[in-house]
Amino acid sequence: MDCKRAYLAHFGVSEEDLRKVLAAALEKGGDYADLFFEHTFNNAVGLRDGEVNSTFSGIDYGVGVRVLSGDQTGYAYVENTTLEDMLKAAGTAARIANGASTGISPEFAVKVSPKNYYTIRQSWEDMTLKQRIPYVQMLNDRIFALDKRVNKVMVNLSDSSSHIFFVNSEGVMFYDYRPMVSLTANCVMLANGVYENGRAARSFRVGFEFLTDEMVGIIAKEAVDETAIMYQAIKPKGGEMPVVLGAGGSGIFLHEAIGHAFEADFNRKGTSIFSDRLHQKICGDFINVVDDGTIPFNRGSVNIDDEGVDGQKTYVVREGVLSSYLYDRMSAKHFNVSSTGNGRRESFRQTPIPRMRATYMENGNASEAEMIASVKKGVFVNSFTNGQVQIGAGDFTFFVKSGYLIENGKLTQPIKDINIIGNGPKALADMTMVSDNYLMDNGTWTCGKDGQSCPVTCGMPSALIKKLTVGGLS
């Protein structure tokens, strides 16, 4: 009871208010309504030219009212939580339905996540700028110390702490405290009159304890390595060829090639290339792909999703079979299954839609060495910046920051700045080997969909795809 009182007090509302707003939301006969309260504190501190000399802080506060009527959605939000304004928003969202009041008056039961995947020791809200600054400075200094060619460094530390409070017309009530931190370094080197740049970052749902000497060291080394390799790298000759995806960030392949196309809203609407493939064999039976909201401290983890469903681990491909789509509440109802807890939203300003969390492939039996040895002429790729997909056509792409040529079974010349394009179902079916070196990439991956940004991650063991189109010279 005490915790319930604390949540209500945080947003200055009473249970009676919540009941009134939900009733107003359903006054035209919608079959479900929810209220999503958010109070977020953002901070950032930046270094350039050796000095920690800029900062940002922001506060965001509001509540979104959603009404569902079958597959239809009504949504409105307000930036304060007075009863009068919430009722107005509810009245707007209610208009999606066209019938008589449902007359609900739910009793709220507090739902507690089975596990907290982002327990923090020190809240970002309690730490001053002064306590953050030494780590930002240290990252700069480490990068300069690592390589004489370093010419410019920019460091940015950003953190956010979100208080999320949720109720729905079925009486579900939950509260979630969501921390997030990203530490990013951009490095520019100058050698023989040529500038090159590289970047490294780590991001987690964790408190101030994230900042350690070790973490700073990891990011510094990666930023320097990513920049330094650019001096040796060339653009390869383009065309169709075998591609070995290195462990870790190659998980972007899963995110783009299949992850989006598995999101159940596209399949509910029949616009995904995988719309008719559920429970069918789509690739080798040594392939298992997971979308997981339960990895401790992972950037993509969710204790409870943004519509009251437990965070969970979902197999989307099991032994080569498309075993599940990624469902939110609406699409789960459409397909008559349980939601997989993928209903997420950028903030109280948006409706939840199916979104990925941490998407990765489980280990296979091959070794990376043997898959490289099996390629006569191809590329090995292991550093990426961004990707994209056309859900219906299935064409996906991802941009390779750096990698290597494979010639006669050996890694040879470093390569850089090339795009790789393929077709999702074909590429997955063309995956012939999966290694045993699974790695999660904890970079600042941010997924965009329907104008909403969502924090995600991706990971993979090394894997061989027989044929993709690699950008390059002709």
Added chain:
Amino acid sequence: MISKEYKDLAKWAMNFSLHQGCQAVRVSVYSGSDTDFEIRDKQLDKLQQSSENQMVLSLYVDGRYGSFSTNRMEKKELSKFITNAVESVRYLTPDTNRQLPNPELYYKGGRPDLALHDPYMDRLQPDEKLQLASDAANEILGTDERILSVQSSYSDGESFSYMVASNGFEGESSVSYFSLTVSVSVKGEGDARPESFWYDQALSYDDLIKKNIGKIALERTLRKLGQKKIESGNYCMVVDNLNSCRLLSPILSALSGAALQQNNSFLLDKKGQQVLSEKVTLMDDPHIPHTFGARYFDNEGVATRKRYIFNKGVLETYFIDTYHALKMGVEPTISNPSHLMMEKGERSMEEMIASVEKGILVIGFNGGNSNSSSGDFSFGMEGFLIENGKLTQPVSEMNVTGNLLILWNQLSEVGNDPRLDSAYLIPSLRFENVAFSGL
């Protein structure tokens, strides 16, 4: 318009910040609202309404700088927020280059209204908006058995801003938009479900094109049927006016003070030099009433004016704000472009295509990126093979790769057809000898 209450609040916040120890302050207040109606397969799929307010403060304290934003607009909460903000800025290392702009550069007011806000917005009824979305979809529903799904949406919105700075700036702006979009998915080969869209957007309701959006969306989707990748090689490349901007964006990024000051720009130290083809004349022309991007001042209050960015391929202007200008010891220009216009050529895209013996027409880029140090780029694409002046084969799943400076020197023709519903008016473009990777 920003209400008098919020203008007074902005001035109060500025004075309160000065009282807390700031030597200089800039405060902006933003207010906006949007509505969105989406229809899918004859049924209302989603209606969404929103309105929001935000205050952004730039605080200059003892040679140090921080920016702060909040949507909690009560004085009591703002007092605490500002007090904490000032305190945290004091922890930073001083940076004397953090200053408000020279007041002589500010926009001083008195120019005619730019006519960016349509008062008709308030009179439009929800049913009319819904009807527009519905009519756009109805143009094509049931007209072709290959159609799997039709989604249409009507959106409109307005946004207002007010800005005040302690060294003598006060200004405000209003803008509205109206847009109509149709997306179509059709049955393709195997499991493929090709999709495409068409849209129009305008600053005023009367300007919004309301007819044929659905029909064009369907045509654009059906023409993609049978896409395949073709042989790798160097081709002449024509890029349509919906996508030409993508090739200009990295050039604009390379012109920004933030990139230049960090030696992270492939256009560093290139001012005054011929860097692009002499066919490229690009003008920032911010004072044409009723055009996207038009404005009298930038986000620092600095007055905008007509400028050549490139004149016959010669780089004339970097986008340098107050901070980066002081850092680099150069004169500031403007923080970013407003309303860009590329000098048009003589012919339409269709006429350009008719003169291409063998080439590729790009109708969409798919992902990809470019290197800010070198200008090297590689993008996924889809489009058509051009043979003897005709579009003969839809293509997809290919990459186009090169270097932006080399590419823009291979520009052989600028079309006469920029889309007017954008702040960047870039016509269709033709480039010679561009590397495509496919089979």
